[in-house]
Amino acid sequence: TECQFSRVFDSNVSQKRLFDCVAQTMVDDLVRGKNGLLFTYGVTSSGKTYTMTGSLEEPGFLPRCLDMLFNSITAVQASKYVFVPDGMNGFHVQSEADALLEKQERDILPQLTPKTPNKIESAATFSFRNINVHYKEKNINPECRYSVFVSYVEIYNDYVYDLLGDVQLDPFNRPKYGCLVDTVPGDLLRPPQSKRLREDKNKNMFVYGVSQVEVASTEEAFAAFQQGQERRRIAHTQLNAESSRSHSILNIRLVQAPLDPLGEDLLQERSLICASQLSLVDLAGSERMARTGAGGERSREAGNINSSLMTLRRCLEQLRENQKNGSSDMVKYRNSKLTHLFKSYFEGHGKVKMVVCLNPNMAEYDENIHVVQFAEMAQQVEVARSEDFKVDTESIKRKAMEAKVKAEEERRKQHTAMKQLNKEASDYSLGQPFPNLEVMDYADNETVPGLISMLEHRIGRMNAIKKRVSRYGEIFRSNLSSCTQHEQSVQQQLKDCEADLANKTKELNKLDRQVKKLESKNQVLTRTTQVFEKEKKQLQDQLSDAEAMLKSSQSDSRRLEMKMKGAVANTKAHVEKECEKRVRTVQTEMQEKMWVKDERLRQLKNIISTGGGREGRPTAARRCQTPLKQPISSVSSPGPPVATKHRRSCSASHSNWLAHLPSSTVQTETILQPAIRPNKVVNVPSPKDVAGASKYLLTHQREDGTGEIETQLVKGEVFHTRSGGQQVQFVDIETLKQHDPQKNEKKSITRSETSIEEASVDEQSSWTDVETRVS
Numbered sequence: 001t002e003c004q005f006s007r008v009f010d011s012n013v014s015q016k017r018l019f020d021c022v023a024q025t026m027v028d029d030l031v032r033g034k035n036g037l038l039f040t041y042g043v044t045s046s047g048k049t050y051t052m053t054g055s056l057e058e059p060g061f062l063p064r065c066l067d068m069l070f071n072s073i074t075a076v077q078a079s080k081y082v083f084v085p086d087g088m089n090g091f092h093v094q095s096e097a098d099a100l101l102e103k104q105e106r107d108i109l110p111q112l113t114p115k116t117p118n119k120i121e122s123a124a125t126f127s128f129r130n131i132n133v134h135y136k137e138k139n140i141n142p143e144c145r146y147s148v149f150v151s152y153v154e155i156y157n158d159y160v161y162d163l164l165g166d167v168q169l170d171p172f173n174r175p176k177y178g179c180l181v182d183t184v185p186g187d188l189l190r191p192p193q194s195k196r197l198r199e200d201k202n203k204n205m206f207v208y209g210v211s212q213v214e215v216a217s218t219e220e221a222f223a224a225f226q227q228g229q230e231r232r233r234i235a236h237t238q239l240n241a242e243s244s245r246s247h248s249i250l251n252i253r254l255v256q257a258p259l260d261p262l263g264e265d266l267l268q269e270r271s272l273i274c275a276s277q278l279s280l281v282d283l284a285g286s287e288r289m290a291r292t293g294a295g296g297e298r299s300r301e302a303g304n305i306n307s308s309l310m311t312l313r314r315c316l317e318q319l320r321e322n323q324k325n326g327s328s329d330m331v332k333y334r335n336s337k338l339t340h341l342f343k344s345y346f347e348g349h350g351k352v353k354m355v356v357c358l359n360p361n362m363a364e365y366d367e368n369i370h371v372v373q374f375a376e377m378a379q380q381v382e383v384a385r386s387e388d389f390k391v392d393t394e395s396i397k398r399k400a401m402e403a404k405v406k407a408e409e410e411r412r413k414q415h416t417a418m419k420q421l422n423k424e425a426s427d428y429s430l431g432q433p434f435p436n437l438e439v440m441d442y443a444d445n446e447t448v449p450g451l452i453s454m455l456e457h458r459i460g461r462m463n464a465i466k467k468r469v470s471r472y473g474e475i476f477r478s479n480l481s482s483c484t485q486h487e488q489s490v491q492q493q494l495k496d497c498e499a500d501l502a503n504k505t506k507e508l509n510k511l512d513r514q515v516k517k518l519e520s521k522n523q524v525l526t527r528t529t530q531v532f533e534k535e536k537k538q539l540q541d542q543l544s545d546a547e548a549m550l551k552s553s554q555s556d557s558r559r560l561e562m563k564m565k566g567a568v569a570n571t572k573a574h575v576e577k578e579c580e581k582r583v584r585t586v587q588t589e590m591q592e593k594m595w596v597k598d599e600r601l602r603q604l605k606n607i608i609s610t611g612g613g614r615e616g617r618p619t620a621a622r623r624c625q626t627p628l629k630q631p632i633s634s635v636s637s638p639g640p641p642v643a644t645k646h647r648r649s650c651s652a653s654h655s656n657w658l659a660h661l662p663s664s665t666v667q668t669e670t671i672l673q674p675a676i677r678p679n680k681v682v683n684v685p686s687p688k689d690v691a692g693a694s695k696y697l698l699t700h701q702r703e704d705g706t707g708e709i710e711t712q713l714v715k716g717e718v719f720h721t722r723s724g725g726q727q728v729q730f731v732d733i734e735t736l737k738q739h740d741p742q743k744n745e746k747k748s749i750t751r752s753e754t755s756i757e758e759a760s761v762d763e764q765s766s767w768t769d770v771e772t773r774v775s
């Protein structure tokens with residue numbers, strides 16, 4: 001099996017190098033305001049947790065990412081509690097004073113949760129301080145302030161649990177996890193509440209109601225992680241002493257907001273707050289239950305782990321299909337909490353990186369192959385790029401200037417109002433202070449009239465002031481009554497709102513219950529679908545097996561049929577030839593008999609007509625006016641000449657003859673020659689020659705008992721065999737014999753003493769043969 005990946009690391013690779021190649025850029029992205037998802041995938045006990053968390057000596061991705069992040073933001077970190085989570089995956093900014101107040105409240109009421117973990121000087125945190133390479137991100141904006149929040153959740157049996165929530169460890173009951181904060185001692189402990197997934201206004205999925213812990217250093221962050229880690233479900237299996245039984249997700253959230261132009265306070269505008277997150281995911285390993293020795297609860301866990309991983313696989317496959325075909329078929333993220341939570345990442349809201357871990361144990365070969373094949377497919381899925389978060393400092397400055405001008409105007413207005421007030425306050429004086437009222441002289445006509453006029457003036461002034469005051473009083477009274485009315489209406493509205501809120505809360509609770517019910521129904525349906533799909537797959541497998549068997553049996557029967565047809569055709573041809581041969585032999589015999597009878601009849605007629613004389617009968621000397629050697633054609637058995645018509649027809653047919661004439665053949669130059677016109681004459685036939693012919697003629701010569709040359713023409717038919725060769729089947733032999741008539745005469749003389757009848761028969765055969773042949 002050959003698979004290709006962007007990078008491959010062997011077993012000796014250090015955690016540092018792995019971090020440099022894989023995770024460093026994700027911290028860069030985090031600072032730039034982009035989201036990132038980094039997860040480890042592989043079979044059980046292949047090193048996923050080791051890669052993600054690492055050991056004390058070799059810290060993994062998680063401590064290194066935290067270390068790099070805090071190294072980068074130390075100088076520009078915001079005070080604690082300045083950023084406040086809004087419960088809907090967003091943040092808002094509060095003033096430094098409010099933040100200080102909140103800090104004091106938290107210090108007084110430590111049970112208020114979630115609370116920042118104390119600095120734990122454990123061996124682990126100490127060792128992580130010794131991460132010897134202090135990376136720093138250069139994209140830090142000095143005009144912004146940053147804060148880090150962490151949340152830690154696990155997905156167990158397809159339910160999401162908060163690992164940093166207000167859960168207290170129960171010292172009596174094991175397992176420890178599973179107890180809600182218990183205010184009344186002795187109350188029954190309730191199981192942990194699973195969390196729901198929701199989508200925020202930016203279409204990012206988040207765990208609703210999850211605890212977000214603000215951390216100010218790597219140590220604090222890692223302490224929070226350890227706190228959650230203690231609650232995580234880990235169990236001993238045959239393949240891993242500490243096997244993760246759930247998918248764990250640590251979210252590192254970086255919140256940033258710009259400072260005002262004076263560089264003193266954070267701007268409290270929500271649109272300028274950027275919250276990015278890096279999700280570090282340690283997936284539970286896929287496993288075969290038989291191999292892990294899982295049973296009971298473990299087997300249920302394994303089933304859920306495998307099914308959620310299968311859903312992840314299906315979603316990625318569907319995404320790739322959609323990208324390949326340009327289609328937009330629905331990707332079923334909701335089939336598992338794992339894929340539902342990561343939905344936004346796969347839809348382009350961040351970068352996704354997967355580290356595939358392999359266990360080099362031979363026994364894991366098959367499962368490793370599945371893992372690498374999935375990973376190879378997954379890397380072909382393209383996820384859209386997300387935008388960098390950029391703070392528009394110009395617009396911030398402009399806004400700040402506008403705000404400054406506004407504030408200045410407000411201040412000026414207030415100043416004028418104060419002045420007016422002061423002026424009006426001076427207007428309430430009754431006039432000049434009393435002059436000297438001492439009357440020293442009875443003839444003083446100035447002091448008393450002056451006093452009288454002054455008092456008159458004062459009385460007039462007092463009356464005017466009274467009027468004004470009563471007018472102001474009226475205005476105030478009317479304002480007060482309108483304020484009271486307004487307050488009453490506001491009170492009424494408040495009551496209405498409260499009633500409305502109570503109704504809405506009721507409705508919300510009802511909807512919550514419905515959602516839970518529907519979710520559980522959905523789970524049941526999903527499980528049923530899985531069972532059906534499994535059965536369907538089994539049936540499809542059976543069907544394809546049966547089809548394959550049917551096909552093979554069909555091809556077997558076809559082969560057998562062909563074989564039988566060939567055998568039948570061969571046998572039929574053989575039988576036909578045999579029958580023809582026998583018929584021909586019988587015909588020949590019968591014709592010979594007929595001829596003999598005719599001849600005898602003719603001779604008898606002659607004898608009767610000539611009166612027993614032998615004049616009409618040709619003598620051997622008269623008949624044989626031929627050269628010394630005459631060809632005599634006959635079948636190999638001695639006897640009367642045969643009708644050779646059928647043989648001639650065979651020779652004369654328009655077939656493609658191949659004449660095999662060995663180089664030792666003697667030309668007899670007799671009268672009778674075969675009428676065959678061979679297409680090709682060869683001394684030694686090659687397979688090619690035979691392939692080009694339909695008939696085959698072999699000329700064979702030998703010396704007979706009398707010392708004459710006997711020529712045999714062996715005729716055959718060429719068949720093309722099924723395997724591509726040729727086969728010659730010999731069907732006829734034509735024998736050409738030579739006979740010396742003088743020798744025959746001698747023979748007749750020696751036989752002179754035999755009876756006339758016998759002699760006549762012998763003579764007949766000797767001359768009739770020749771005559772028949774010649775005719």
Ligand SMILES: Nc1ncnc2c1ncn2[C@@H]1O[C@H](COP(=O)(O)OP(=O)(O)OP(=O)(O)O)[C@@H](O)[C@H]1O
Pocket residue numbers: 011042043044045046047048049050051240242243244245283284285286357
């Ligand atoms: N590269 C490595 N170097 C040294 N030890 C390793 C390495 N990878 C894994 N291990 C060790 O192998 C064991 C199993 O690893 P780990 O627990 O990380 O597997 P896992 O894939 O998370 O398993 P599971 O899915 O069951 O949780 C651990 O003891 C771990 O320390």
